[in-house]
Amino acid sequence: MNTGELVDLGQQLRVDSVRAADAAGSGHPTSSMSAADLAAVLFARHFRYDFERPDHPGNDRFVLSKGHASPLMYALFKAAGAIDDEELLTFRKNGSRLEGHPTPRRLPWVETATGSLGQGLPVGVGIALAGKRLDHADYRVWVLCGDSELAEGSVWEAAEQAAYENLDNLTLIVDVNRLGQRGPTRHGHDLDAYARRFQAFGWHTVEVDGHDVDAVDRAYGEALSTRGQPSAIIARTLKGKGVEAVQDREGLHGKPLPDAEEAIAELGGRRDLRIRGERPSAAAAPPAGHTGRLELPRWDKGEEVATRDAFGEALAALGAARDDVVALDGEVGDSTRAEAFAKAHPERYFECYIAEQQMVATAVGMASRGRLPYAATFAAFLTRAHDFIRMASVSGSGINLVGSHAGVAIGQDGPSQMGLEDLAMMRSVHGSTVLYPCDANQTARLVAAMAGLDGIRYLRTSRGAGPVIYGPDEEFxxxxxKVLRSSARDRLTLVAAGVTVPEALAAAEALEGEDIAVRVIDLYSLKPVDRETLRAAGEETGCLVTVEDHHPEGGLGDAVAEAFADGRPVPRLVRLGVRDTPGSASPEEQLSAAGIDAESIAAAGRLLVAEAIVP
Structure with a gap:
């Protein structure tokens, strides 16, 4: 396209954004209008993509970080011939693929769900890392973000990572339209303020008038020719550009234009230009995932092994069997034992340092490129990345998260290091799987099982060594x-997971000496949960005690209680968990203080059974 056609294409994108929002009666047309020229030049001149093959391994990747500007993205899809005008006008309507904020669940041309601001660049970094270090392909990653979201700390985690990794295949386009939701942004139209910040992180920057299509074209060309650095195009734009009633005016964020027909006329009317961009280069498809036989590590019953150690060894073994597995670390790989993978497969190991949001975002980006990521840090620190995990679920992303150093059992480090909320957080994520193994062989089997699951998968591991309870050929x-003890005369069931399983077994042994027969269930799968086994235990023993190294809210106790939420009679239920804020003490002292050691479990069981038989 020549200059005049690029200008017309920008106007077409504005018109279609106005029309889509007007048909919906809601949306963000003014935020779309500011970036229309930036998008027109990118898609017409520089973006290499086959819309008929969105899975083409050589396709460039476009991430609309300012997801509220979805009318612009859908207008681009229409200009590319991917959707028609009739579908464009279904924007935000029930059953439409064109949601208020775009998701890859509905549209194959969308890389990741956006709309929670500050996430597009971090995910883009993950995609660019895959391109440079895994795919070894020449596709580029283009991220369009707004100036408001540069207040998010996650953007600067991404900026640091991109520069550190020399991601010259990544270009960020910042739509500096000056206006946020409630008024002016922090730096307004001060392009240099943004440029200085990116330069400080090691980026190449270009400041440009975002409505001068020739200048924008040159800026993109400069980014393409820059080597060894990511590039940021800092573009001055006007919100609502082209329509006097809304241009650069406050109070109009997230609203359709007052008079759509008048605005369309002012923009020069409807057009039907087609984008015929450059085709992608040939590239190899991502690995299929299976290259050899899986030989998991094995331990003998009675050995003392930490589940974090088993995780590290199992992950390294899985990496040997599958070349699509990648590992990501939050600068604690020596503690989580992810370093075992780093030693075995250094080319597929990614150090994200103490930037948990970026770690999860990198996993999401790599998953979108056909990889199977395992991202590990302390369970407590995954809470920092909760919104990224939530949005990964919205995307339908398949990622594996591993949280170590969980619960009071870590001992003297104290409460800041203790994951006591992680099970609740991960169980609340839609479509998630939550696993909490108690021994080494169980851990290894579950690490392998996670590779075959969909959605967000979470594995909780423990710091201290524990007894190997299961044989290496046991299935989970x-x-x-797993029902570890049971008899026809059981009067009580203890339900435990992870570090509390050995404690529950010891408590059951003590109660057996008092002629109280006890069933013990290892509930290693907290979501989905084994309702049938729990219900049978409730019916047959009448009394349940749940024991968890976690706060009572949202963890194992809630998972068990929910198994009886279908209206059937609920057994007598006592829930043991960490109800106070711990201090520093030995692991044994911590379990005792929390009331989740063998002695406390036995006391609770003894009391529950006594109350159950009171006439």
Missing amino acids: PVGGS
């Missing part, structure tokens, strides 16, 4: 449990 289906 996701959604199952």
